[in-house]
Amino acid sequence: MKICVFGAGAIGGHVATRLALGGADVSVVARGAHRDAMAADGLTVEAKDGTHKVRPRVGSPQELGVQDAVIVTVKAPALPSVAEAIGPLLGSDTTVAFVMNGIPWWYFDRHGGALDGRRLPEIDPGEAIRKAVGVERTLGGVVYSACTVKQPGHIFVENATNRVVLGEPDGSASPRAEAIAEVLKKGGMGGEVTQDIRGEIWTKLAMNLAFGPFAILSRMGSGGAARDPVVRTAMVRALQECNAIARALGHDVNLDVEKRVASISRSNHKASILQDLELGRPMEVAAMFRVPLEMARMAGVETPVLDLAVALAVQQATEAGLYKPAA
Numbered sequence: 001m002k003i004c005v006f007g008a009g010a011i012g013g014h015v016a017t018r019l020a021l022g023g024a025d026v027s028v029v030a031r032g033a034h035r036d037a038m039a040a041d042g043l044t045v046e047a048k049d050g051t052h053k054v055r056p057r058v059g060s061p062q063e064l065g066v067q068d069a070v071i072v073t074v075k076a077p078a079l080p081s082v083a084e085a086i087g088p089l090l091g092s093d094t095t096v097a098f099v100m101n102g103i104p105w106w107y108f109d110r111h112g113g114a115l116d117g118r119r120l121p122e123i124d125p126g127e128a129i130r131k132a133v134g135v136e137r138t139l140g141g142v143v144y145s146a147c148t149v150k151q152p153g154h155i156f157v158e159n160a161t162n163r164v165v166l167g168e169p170d171g172s173a174s175p176r177a178e179a180i181a182e183v184l185k186k187g188g189m190g191g192e193v194t195q196d197i198r199g200e201i202w203t204k205l206a207m208n209l210a211f212g213p214f215a216i217l218s219r220m221g222s223g224g225a226a227r228d229p230v231v232r233t234a235m236v237r238a239l240q241e242c243n244a245i246a247r248a249l250g251h252d253v254n255l256d257v258e259k260r261v262a263s264i265s266r267s268n269h270k271a272s273i274l275q276d277l278e279l280g281r282p283m284e285v286a287a288m289f290r291v292p293l294e295m296a297r298m299a300g301v302e303t304p305v306l307d308l309a310v311a312l313a314v315q316q317a318t319e320a321g322l323y324k325p326a327a
C-alpha cells in the first residue's frame with residue numbers, strides 16, 4: 001500500500017514510522033530542517049517499545065505522485081497550505097485521512113439531520129481543503145500519542161500506549177479505514193476503526209477544550225494548574241460542559257470527569273496549544289476552542305465556564321499574533 005504522510009512533524013513522523021514498520025510503501029511531505037534531515041538520514045522514532053529507524057521517501061507531492069492513501073497530520077492553521085499542494089498525490093481512488101486534533105472541516109458532511117451540510121469557514125477558509133480533497137475521499141481520524149520533534153529527523157514519543165482511530169463521515173463500515181488500521185497495528189501502533197468518528201472526536205477534543213484554555217491562562221503544565229482547587233473545579237465543570245455539547249449533538253460521550261482531571265493533575269504534560277504559544281507557532285484556536293463553542297450554540301447548550309476561559313485564552317492568542325479571528 002502506497003501511503004504518504006502530509007505534514008510529517010511530531011505525530012506524522014510517528015505515524016509514518018509505524019506505517020513503514022507495518023510494511024507500507026511510505027513517503028512524507030515535510031519542510032525545513034526536519035525534511036532535510038529525514039531526506040539525508042531517515043526518520044528515527046524513540047518510543048517506549050524501542051528506537052525505530054525507517055527511510056521513507058521524502059519529496060514534494062509532484063515528486064511522490066498518486067497514492068493509495070494520504071494521512072494529513074498538520075496543525076489546523078496549515079490546512080490552506082495543504083489544499084494548495086495536495087493535488088498531485090490524489091487519484092480517483094485515493095483515501096485522505098485527517099488525523100488531527102479539533103473539529104474537522106468535514107464535520108457536518110454526511111452528518112444527517114437538521115445540521116447536515118453546515119460549513120465551518122473558520123476551519124476551512126474559502127472551502128479550500130473541501131475543493132482540493134472532497135468529502136468522498138475523506139476519513140476522519142483521532143490520535144492518542146504524545147510526540148515531539150526532539151531534533152530534525154528525530155521524534156520522541158512520551159507515552160507507552162499509542163493509537164489512531166479512523167472512521168467514515170457517514171458512519172459506515174470502512175474497508176479502506178481497516179486497511180490503514182491493519183498496517184498501523186503491524187507497525188506497533190494501535191489502529192482502530194469506529195462507526196462513530198464524531199463521538200471519538202469529542203472524546204479527544206474534550207481534553208483540549210477543557211484543559212487547553214487553562215494552560216494558556218496559567219502558563220503552566222495542566223498538572224500544575226489543576227493542583228489549585230479553584231482551577232480544578234473549573235476544569236471539572238468545563239469537562240461536564242464538553243460532555244453536554246457532545247451529547248446534545250447525538251454522541252454517547254460520558255467522560256468520567258473526576259478521573260480525567262485526576263489524571264491530568266498527575267501529569268507534567270504542557271498542553272500542545274501552550275507550547276505553540278510559547279514557541280510563536282500558529283495556534284489551533286479555531287478547531288479546538290472557537291468552533292466547538294459555536295457548535296454548542298447550534299445545539300442550544302450553555303457553556304459558561306468554557307465561554308469565559310476560551311474568551312480569555314483567545315485574547316492571549318490574538319495578542320501574540322498567533323490567531324486571527326475570522327473577519
Ligand SMILES: NC(=O)C1=CN([C@@H]2O[C@H](COP(=O)(O)OP(=O)(O)OC[C@H]3O[C@@H](n4cnc5c(N)ncnc54)[C@H](OP(=O)(O)O)[C@@H]3O)[C@@H](O)[C@H]2O)C=CC1
Nearest residue numbers: 007009010011030031073074075078081100101145146147
Ligand atoms: N504532538 C502531539 O503529541 C499531538 C498532536 N496532535 C495533533 O496532531 C496534529 C499535528 O500535530 P504535531 O505533529 O504536533 O504538529 P507538528 O507541527 O509537529 O507537525 C506538523 C508538520 O507539518 C509541517 N507542515 C505544515 N504545513 C506544511 C506544508 N504545507 N508542507 C509541508 N509541511 C508542512 C510542519 O512544518 P513547520 O514546522 O515548518 O510548520 C510540521 O513539521 C495537530 O492537530 C495536533 O493538535 C494530537 C495528539 C498529540
Ligand SMILES: CC(C)(CO)C(=O)C(=O)O
Nearest residue numbers: 207208211212271272273
Ligand atoms: C492533554 C491534552 C489532550 C490537552 O491538554 C494534550 O495532549 C495537548 O493538547 O497537548
